[in-house]
Amino acid sequence: MTGHLGGLQAKMKEKFNHAIFVHCRAHRLNLVLSRRMDNIKDCKDLFSTLSGLASFFLKSSKRTRALDIHDQKTFPIVAPTRWNYNGRLGQIVFLYRGSLIHFFQDVWDNKGTWDAETVTAAKGYLHWLKQNFDFCRDFPFH
Template identity: 75%
Template sequence: MDLLSFLAKYDDTLKNSFIESTTFRDTSNRIQNELIKCTADVEMDHIKSEIKKAPFVSITLDETIDVANLSQLSIVVRYVLDGIPQERLLGLLDITSERTADTMLKIVCDIISGLECGSKLVAQSYDGAAVIAGHLGGLQSKVKEKYKHAVFVDCIAHRLNLVLSRSMDNIKVCKVFFLTISSLVTFFSKSSKTTRALDIHVQKRFPKVAPTRWNYNGRLVQTVFQYRDALIHFFHDVWDNKEI
């Protein structure tokens, strides 16, 4: 809506359409979704035409939690066209309810089948849930059974996160520090009463922590440091008044 309003300032036809039209203004959610779908179909046809010319293709899936606490799976393909690497985002899928290796395998197979590039698939890379990159029962071995040339490539950023996490586990002071600070997340998320108390007294919720994402720990430390005075005051009130 903001973009359309902005464009209407410089386009008299669009401006008059907003002012005079009573039936078709291009602003209904149905029309906007149809326009988005049409654009997506055109882009997908373009990607398919490029992949037909490419000698090989790789696929990358990355799972993360969004602000609504839903697991979103991003789907990306990479290929080389005329000597230039190309990377295309195909879309995002909500996999909150089902994240098994078999479900992921079906997603990969549907993508490869839709792009008609099974014989060109030479690499696969995943990050997120442990089931995705597991060596024996995970997705990579299942994909390799169907596409023999699809070599698994580990995520370098994921490796760095694991190195940092394991290093901190071997330093007692650091291990105790991160266990203590992560327990705050558990404490304030165990019930709606503690969550509401956090919203009232601190007015800031803690970011979730994950063992394979070091940046999550960094965000948590920064949040606790920024709101440490409010947290200290809150816990003093809890101790004195036994509110929770």
């Protein structure tokens, strides 16, 4: 909705040229938290990977169907400045980590039925889920 070139702000300025655009407090907080997290390498890596994981499924209907058949779970729509999105996404990955590992292992084991991009991403996410998931101990999802 925001954006000084083509969003709501621009459309309002077209009709009401003296209108002043003010972010709501919740949106401001989201922006501040998002920008602060970008300065903490581990947080930036975590949330970038989580967003990439969600995009991996949302970019392909075949992947989405396969995940739905495999785990009966979908990912929230990507909205990186929304903390409720990041929280839900983190919770899904935390709760379904084992199923996701199984899904990505299945993709890796059946490379011939998937495109190269899917296989390569699956290998990366499989490694990430198996090796770099220590944040679960400290992340308040449960």
